[in-house]
Amino acid sequence: MTLKTYYNPVEVLFGINSLLNISEIVQKYTKSIKNAKILIVTDKNLLNILGISEKILELLEKDGFIVEIFEKEGYFSSIKIIDNGANLVRNKNYNLIIGIGGGSAMDTAKCMAILGNNPGSINLYLKEGKTLENYGIPLIEVPTTSGTGSEVTRWATVWDLGEKQKKYSLSDLKMYAKGAIIDPTLVKSLPKKMSVITGLDAFSQAIEAYWSKNHNKISDIYALQAIPIIFSNLQEIFKDPSNIDIRKNLAFGSLLSGLAFSNTKTTAVHSVSYPITLHFNVPHGLACALTLSQFLLFNSEKTENNIDEAPDRLRKISDAIGADSPDNAAQMITNLMTTLNLPTKLHEVGIDKKGIELIIAEGFTPDRVKHNPRKLTEDKLRKILHTLL
Ligand SMILES: [Fe+2]
Structure with missing residues (x-):
């Protein structure tokens, strides 16, 4: 029988109101950095729709984190959005990224985190076989749907919405998030x-x-x-x-x-x-x-x-x-x-x-x-x- 291994390194925090512990998890993965800079990657207006925008900022800012928000437009985690996001991450030197949303927001965050420490466009890795040499910026994923599983996978779906429309997958063991916070209260208002x-x-x-x-x-x-x-x-x-x-x-x-x-x-x-x-x-x-x-x-x-x-x-x-x-x-x-x-x-x-x-x-x-x-x-x-x- 062939030996098959199982591997998943993501720290999972599951339960009602588990999001209230976000600051603790962020602290764990930025522990030696004073006033660490955090980027939240999310779908446009989602934090306001969920009513967690102020709450999450308050939780993180009271512990001294500097928080910025990157809002992704549209349904797809596209090459264009990811490349723009990756440039932002490289320029601003964030210490940790939090992806909040459905699959495409979490996949966008996952790609931005890995590209933050690996140079060039995502096209190089998807289409030209370039290797992801470095681990990414620490990533925490927070799903707001119960479906995609992206919070515990090592890959991201990436859509080329150019002339030749096509779906790609960027996959590497280095792409796993550090942690996933699964709080069913975030799904409560999902239609x-x-x-x-x-x-x-x-x-x-x-x-x-x-x-x-x-x-x-x-x-x-x-x-x-x-x-x-x-x-x-x-x-x-x-x-x-x-x-x-x-x-x-x-x-x-x-x-x-x-x-x-x-x-x-x-x-x-x-x-x-x-x-x-x-x-x-x-x-x-x-x-x-x-x-x-x-x-x-x-x-x-x-x-x-x-x-x-x-x-x-x-x-x-x-x-x-x-x-x-x-x-x-x-x-x-x-x-x-x-x-x-x-x-x-x-x-x-x-x-x-x-x-x-x-x-x-x-x-x-x-x-x-x-x-x-x-x-x-x-x-x-x-x-x-x-x-x-
Ligand atoms: Fe799926």
């Missing part, structure tokens, strides 16, 4: 639709971590715990979005999912989701959920192009959500999306046969697809997507 869509991202990540060729015994434990927690609490949050206990459960499920796929990466579902998001403006979690049930069926088949253990692992995934077979599990996922008032067919999000060809042309991210248990070909992907049309 219901956003809550379930980001939760579906976590759900997909947990399932993909479990069926990934790259799984290990520890990622399995996190993934199999995450799957039922997220599945049941997604239905609950839809009925009662202000219930803090359900928010807490979902945040915990999302953390477990993040810890699982931080070591396995994702598979075909995520790979195919990126062109769906980029070209059809479908939010990331929904873009994953749209094909999840069909990939569940695809990966559960016993064929010569599937790894031997896959059918058994797919049965365990089905068990975890209370289904008696992968067929039943696929139907339950589709039913869940209908209950959550989400589309389940591609035409509902504006994708036609021509759109499917675009997705096929761009949906094979090598780093993701190679970990799918069953080999995916263009023809097989076409068949899957046509079933969903």
Whole structure:
């Protein structure tokens, strides 16, 4: 048996009002620096929307930290935003960066932190194979959605929004944050639709971590715990979005999912989701959920192009959500999306046969697809997507 290691160095602070301890964590990672300079990287106006702007500044400034805020505009963590942010970080010599927001704000913060101590544009690292020689500026991530898992992963999604639009991933062991503060009160005011869509991202990540060729015994434990927690609490949050206990459960499920796929990466579902998001403006979690049930069926088949253990692992995934077979599990996922008032067919999000060809042309991210248990070909992907049309 090949020895597989599990590695995750992020210090996790989880719980209601855990954000109130932010100053302590910041102090820990800037301890010898007097009046350390902190940069908060966040989505535009998010701190005010959450009502934490003054609170967080007060907490940090009363302990002598000098705090500045970098507000990121738009949905994507783009090359342009990251390069501008990296130049700011290099010029101002910040001692620590705090990323607060959803995946794109945390990914932007992660890239700014690593580029703060590594020269040049992010393009060099994404497209020209330049190595990240140095560790970044210490980073603390604070998620405001329960979904992405970026707070505990070593990579960041980066979007080239230039002429040749494309999704990249910058990944390196040096990119892990020092700490993650997961406070369910920050998710409390997240609109219901956003809550379930980001939760579906976590759900997909947990399932993909479990069926990934790259799984290990520890990622399995996190993934199999995450799957039922997220599945049941997604239905609950839809009925009662202000219930803090359900928010807490979902945040915990999302953390477990993040810890699982931080070591396995994702598979075909995520790979195919990126062109769906980029070209059809479908939010990331929904873009994953749209094909999840069909990939569940695809990966559960016993064929010569599937790894031997896959059918058994797919049965365990089905068990975890209370289904008696992968067929039943696929139907339950589709039913869940209908209950959550989400589309389940591609035409509902504006994708036609021509759109499917675009997705096929761009949906094979090598780093993701190679970990799918069953080999995916263009023809097989076409068949899957046509079933969903
Ligand atoms: Fe994701």
